[in-house]
Amino acid sequence: MPSLDEPPTNGHSWEPASFDVEFVLKRLTLDEKISLLAGEDFWHTVPVPRLGIPSIRLSDGPNGIRGTRFFGSVPSACLPCGTAIGATFDQELARDIGHLLADEARAKGAHVVLGPTINIQRAPLGGRGFESFSEDPLLSGIIAGNYCKGLQEKGITATLKHFVCNDMEHERMAVNSIVTDRALREIYLLPFMIAIREGRPGGIMTAYNKVNDLHASEHPELLQSILREEWGWDGLVMSDWFGTYSTSEAINAGLDLEMPGPSRWRGSALTHAVTANKVPLRKLDERVRAVLKVVKTAISSGIPQNAPETLLNREQDRRLLRKAGAESIVLLKNDDSNLPFKKTSKIAVIGPNSNIATYCGGGSASLNAYEAITPLDGITAQAAGEVIWTQGIYGHQKLPLIGNKLRTQDGRTGFSLKIYNDPPASESRRLLEERHETDSMVFFLDYKHPELETIWYADAKGTFIPEESGVYDFGLCLQGTGRLYIDGQLLVSNFENQRPGPSFLGAGTMEETGSQELVAGQEYEILVQWGCAKTSKLKAPGTVDFGHGGFRVSGCKRLDLKEGIEDAVKVARDVDQVVLFAGLSGEWESEGEDRETMVLPPHTDELIARVLEANPNTVVVIQSGTPVSMPWITQAKAVLHAWYGGNETGNAIADVIFGDVNPSGKLPLTFPRRLKDNPAHLNYRSEGGRCLYGEDVYVGYRYYDEAEIEPLFPFGHGLSYTTFSISNVRLTTRSSNSEISCTVDVTNTGARGGAVALQLYISPRAKPNPTIPKRPLQELKAFNKVRDLAVGESRTVSITFNSVRDTSYWDETAGMWCSRAGEYSARVALSSRDDKAVEAVFQVSETRWWGGLAP
Template identity: 60%
Template sequence: MGISTAQSTRENGLPQHTATKQQQQQPQQLDIEQLLTQLTLEEKVSLTAGKDFWHTVPVPRLNIPSIRLSDGPNGVRGTRFFDAVPSTCLPCGTGLGATFDKDLLKRVGGLLADECRAKGAHMLLGPTINIPRAPLGGRGFESYSEDPYLAGILAGYYCQGVQDKGIVACPKHFACNDQEDQRMAFNAIVTERALREIYLAPFQIALKHCQAGAIMTAYNKINGTHAAENEHILKDILRGEWKWDGLITSDWFGTYSTTGAIKAGLDLEMPGPSRWRGDALMHAVTANKVKKSELNDRVRAVLRLVNSGLRTGIPENAPELELDRPEDRTLARQVAAQSQVLLKNEGNILPFDKDKRIAVIGPNSKIATISGGGSASLTPYYTVTPFEGVSAKASAGVEWAQGVYSHQMLPTIGSHLQTHDGREGFTIKLYNDPPEASHRELLEERTLTDSNVLFAGFDRQDLAHIWHVDAEGIFTAPESGLYDFGLCVYGTARLYIDDELIVDNVEDQRSGPSFIGCGTVEETGTKELVAGQHYKIFLRWASANSSTRVKPDGVVLFGHGGFRIAGCKRLDFDVSIMEAADLARSVDQVVLFTGLSGEWESEGQDRPHMNLPPSNDDLISAVLDANPNTVIVVQSGTPVAMPWADKAKAIVQAWFGGNETGNGIADVLYGDVNPSGKLPLTMPRRIQDNPAYSNYRCEGGRTLYGEDIYVGYRWYENIETAPLFPFGHGLSYTTFEMTNLELRQGGSNNLTVICQVENNGGRAGAQVVQVYVAAPKSQYVGRPVKELKGFTKVFLEAGETDKVEIDLDLVQATSYWDEIEDKWCSEAGTYKIMVGDSSAATNFLTKEATVEKTTWWSGL
């Protein structure tokens, strides 16, 4: 684990290896053109691929160091999945999108840059700015918004915050990486207009605001060619039309060719060691399939990245340290609170009264749902559950009921175990020899608290082809009853309780979603336990190579393997729902926490439906029947079905909130923070209503983007169907009024939208002023009813009025992609400028602006 905060930081709050003297004295930059004359062909080829999972290749003879890359996008993991150094976890992408706050996103980028320095990373793999075209995407939680303008602007400020502190930002995944189903193989069939207006637009907008130093390509194909070798998007658009000259890196294992990727402009194949750019690339160069000048261009980009890394002052192979500053906790809590979206509040049920007794109910109440699953997940410094957040504020007593569970697999058990000497967690002992060996030499012993263990980034060089782990901890049963225990493995393992075999996951293994598709399904067993009694949990595990099961097609295997030990007391849902309803009936204030988690929303798999986990809707309906004033808090990164939405008087969309999840939610529930979040996604009433319903998932190797440009609110408005909650919607504990709309036009391109915003309620709060542009009917193309083209967030004290000015580039704000001319077209005509507080505002302020002449243009 990382060293303590006191050890790892100086007075300036930054890690020791980024000391002030190093920052003040710029290291000498590489002379790239001179190096290109000195590097051998073999060295040039080596520079175009990673050294390992997180580092570029160094060339010590020419003083070219290795550069470290790290995930991103809502926290910096460092180089290890296994026993990682903790970091700050911020709200998921959709939570950040819900803030509609440019300056806050810039501060988020700055915090992540400091975390990069602590982890010795020169480049951050984020933000994710793909477009969630359907509610079911496994990585939808990582993205900011269904709207390309909102996603692009927020990404631009995030990148600015990262790069202002010297770290390279890497927006991803370029482009159309909008589903997990056959994510490395599916062919996104998309019109050029939709590609430009929806899927490339966030990158275009972000790069116009901040020239990010790198971009990561997507796994999928676009119109027949994988993104990593797609000359149209990489060479013609990104390099040619946009004149961007940063580094292009593949997603991990997302390179599919040697010559094609080099020629298209893919500078860096990740991770290493290379599968495509060793002898194969050398042979392609010597055979004149790849020009030396093309290889030199790729090497130049990598060396420019190395120079960026040198400017940070972060040493090569720096130690990974903890940061966890008080000001970082404050910012994480502020972001968590500002991400909350108050969807309903009939009768002003919220905010709660701290002096009244409250019942906290539900499956998400005593777990900290901080992030979705996959590469966005990390080990946090700490977590705060919703129950802990509410309990810290309530002064008149807090009652609790579980109601039902919401886990997909059984919950991990590691933090509920103790070592034999009384420490939290369990011990693991590593051996090369199997258990039956007459003598086993202990290689290493560690204490862990997370029993979801993936041995990726674990770099011992003395491990055998098949090696072994014994894991052991003591579990004290909190209640008597029947307990279920679960075991997922990437490898093979058996789980014992007091030497009784409970789960065997060695023979007849079944492939499942664990470990990003590398592992098995969860195999389970049961045991009757007695409250207060101690039980020895013991696991015998063998590494990935011990498994003989056939791995699924298309799954990338990485790391040495892993295991996941889980368990909990079995519930009779009928009884526990009745107990929860009885509790709700007995108090005036009730909050019910439901939702998803990193199991349901994760890289590597899409959701099969929009429903909450089994029996959650039954619990919510029963509790609402018992107490109609119950507040429902939903934690998810993407929309869920809410069949009880009309019955509920108060609903909060809380997303995955990072370290400060519980505090951020409680701050809003009790009114210490007035909610100001707005939906960055449209929430449909049912899955059948969403624009990609007929065209989601891969069929015959392709996914047809049949909704074309009509993504999100553009679709609902085009077909005149009201969603459950519209894009841009979000309530407050105060009321705002917008008046006196003015338009000030300067020249042919500049339009300033001006209005007065008054807080005419009784509390201070923030309002998001949203500017939409509605195009006149065109004889050439169909246009959305309106599109978001500007926004700003304004904070006002009770009774305060402020004048808000939002600048638009009128040509860009009125343009569509002309597929005949292969350019953007701002068509002459009269456009409506609409100002409101959501895409479905009932009281839009509207004025007209005239574009005098039709203009075609290209570039950023």
């Protein structure tokens, strides 16, 4: 080993084999150690060039690699959202997704990926529910474990998040999640435990919230006792962005890395804490050692520090994205075999989600996709007959973005963006930078310029040429202050008396609007004058000001509601095939705010009901990341749930609509009939700074089973264009390791080839008594995706489970997992409510207590 007293000879870093963590750790000064425990900036760690320690890059996220910029980001591959991936019930596909993300991370120069998200969807309204895989901890953990395998097999560090109970957005940085030890273990920690066992991720991100009175980022029981000691995990624990709330407490509890940088809590404050013996040097070294291990992995990846960000966008990736999107789609209903459609027949495409690409949810999971295929584009590309489109109604929460409808002075699509330190009224105003942009959702979160002052301003200007005459509405939503002008006349002011809203991760305003009559073909100059976040007096409680703020410019022709619906009805009557696209979007489901209702956007249900009345053969396609209400469900013959499908959204939907792909998706969460039916209905917001997890272990289908409530669609439900039967169940025990192989014969009894996800549920047969806790009636303990089953084909399929681990509950008295002796049943089913499931009984001969990741 060469001396580390001098810089490395290559000027960047040591060769992977020569980077010895302990050797380097001993040579770090106290100041250098402390510098390593916080980010250098928003996405990078601090380098120590003297010792060959490079800066490593972290990047969002769960469904795609953004790179280092929210503002002006390099386009990326956008995967289907988390619930969509969960709906595939496909471990192999999750691993392939990890491989793709690893390649995308290399293209963006990222060593660490901030994903997957594996929080539990304990209620339908979570703003980030779309990011997570499932309401079920086993499905979440298995999918996440394979996702992590895929990333780490290609040298990229995966980061499980958010540890733990970050299951809603309301007051997310302050709320105290009050949860029993049993529910914490069986529901909320279990997906992390399984993912660690299956995938050995190198990173874990702490949650913003408190868990039983302590913030997760300074919780020694979670970070030290459970994660590191009981589970034996030795990776890097980082905070969520601005989710560090202390100096000594966080270090001593086990939080290795504060993000982002520069540090708020470490630096000189931590130096002082070490000097005062509030943080023992041993603890400090533990934190530094964890950072150095991830640095070593980053060096081994071969990705240089501060690498340029590039485009990948390979054909093989587009095929995988399309496959993932199609296989995630759930056929909820298909009476009279209304689907698939004939490509040669005339088809009407209708609805608010039809001519926009609703490809991802909002917040930190969103990104700039290489491309995004609309449902209309997907249908049109595959149809051999005539395609007729009509909007019907709008489904936006805020007015649609207008950036790509504008033109610059030299005729390019988009607008000019000019940056200044001086306000618009300043006579000495000097231009710092001029940029060309097309996205009018401008988030300056990570914007940099060497001359930028603390308070600064921006002007956005473009020409709008309306295609139709009429009244147009324009909107301005922002974090900061701003005004919108048309041809020099003030139309919208969002400056004084600002109203707090969900925009900009909860730190922005409501959208303020104005309207003006415009003439088709005439040019109109749109100008927005904006001041950074510090020019605003607005400060929403419980939120963080992410960066400099930003603005959102929107507008569209006003649509007459009655005329729009009547036009849709008329079009529907004149064709044999109608597909109506509706649902939510990244506006309705986004980081920073939970939904208030399961209801679709205003007037959507009216549109659907009227079109179904006009043409009963209409197929309804819903896009959302979490459940929505469907008051028209009895009218509809065919309903597809298409989630947020990533880059290939429109193509994937068309593949299923026309039968090129036989749907095989299964619901990874229960769809209730009413919001009031969900188990967390009375306990889903911060009340007095706390949220009681009153449903305990009865989350999702566990509750609906116990309460005997009929959901709209049960967990695990999903139809196919063919049918399947399961028979001849038998159990084979391997006594040496408690493994049981459950073998069934699955037969394609329909007229098309297809795939099916077999689900294995375990139920205790003993009745509860004063010494045995009450348990859910059934719990998912294994699943297996059976692919390419031809018409009439039977295949013998084995699903393996562990008779100790998979019969266990958390014994709060013993503080251990307990597998109680007795009889259990193993059901192999096509959903949690499958009345044709096959069942076999097995015996657990002795009661066992165990700890760690597995018995």
